[in-house]
Amino acid sequence: GQNIDQPTEMTATEGAIVQINCTYQTSGFNGLFWYQQHAGEAPTFLSYNVLDGLEEKGRFSSFLSRSKGYSYLLLKELQMKDSASYLCAVTDSNYQLIWGAGTKLIIKP
Amino acid sequence: EPEVTQTPSHQVTQMGQEVILRCVPISNHLYFYWYRQILGQKVEFLVSFYNNEISEKSEIFDDQFSVERPDGSNFTLKIRSTKLEDSAMYFCASSGTLAKTMNTEAFFGQGTRLTVV
Numbered sequence: 001g002q003n004i005d006q007p008t009e010m011t012a013t014e015g016a017i018v019q020i021n022c023t024y025q026t027s028g029f030n031g032l033f034w035y036q037q038h039a040g041e042a043p044t045f046l047s048y049n050v051l052d053g054l055e056e057k058g059r060f061s062s063f064l065s066r067s068k069g070y071s072y073l074l075l076k077e078l079q080m081k082d083s084a085s086y087l088c089a090v091t092d093s094n095y096q097l098i099w100g101a102g103t104k105l106i107i108k109p
Numbered sequence: 110e111p112e113v114t115q116t117p118s119h120q121v122t123q124m125g126q127e128v129i130l131r132c133v134p135i136s137n138h139l140y141f142y143w144y145r146q147i148l149g150q151k152v153e154f155l156v157s158f159y160n161n162e163i164s165e166k167s168e169i170f171d172d173q174f175s176v177e178r179p180d181g182s183n184f185t186l187k188i189r190s191t192k193l194e195d196s197a198m199y200f201c202a203s204s205g206t207l208a209k210t211m212n213t214e215a216f217f218g219q220g221t222r223l224t225v226v
Contacts, residue, residue, distance in 0.1 A: 033214060042200055042217035087152065096165050101151040
């Protein structure tokens, strides 16, 4: 079966750095997305990785290792507004998005 | 900035009734999706739609559900004989243009919260 694993919840301090991990087992791989979702709102796109390595975009970076079926989202200089759920999603061989359950990130002052 | 719009934002319906959830995808997008998220649970894929027909559907998307693109702009999800367990947030999304069809991010609408009572 297809499966994406993320930690359920993480807590971090304002101004710090946090890394959210995602491992996946899917039938084929055509890219990995990270989305941010605030409670009661729609997911919003953060990043896309299809090749191995690190993609940096401002305070957020995303890393992919296809051989390990592993990705992480790195958030630097955390702000209170970063409190949200972070969803990892993989497109499989049919270009269908398979979603993880999301990681709820709690930022403390 | 173009966006996906969904109406209504909140729908309350009685068990057994039919509901239609409406979406206006981004105008030059080619792929359309419906997702469901039960409160506190993961986003679940329901169906994808391309070239005026269903391209993929999940096992959740049974005969109770149907989708339609009645005109050039709207994309609807119909749920027949609603059940209590259909209560969820329903998200519409669109992606892909003629210039770049694959591996583009999906843009989500703000969702319709469906409450079946």
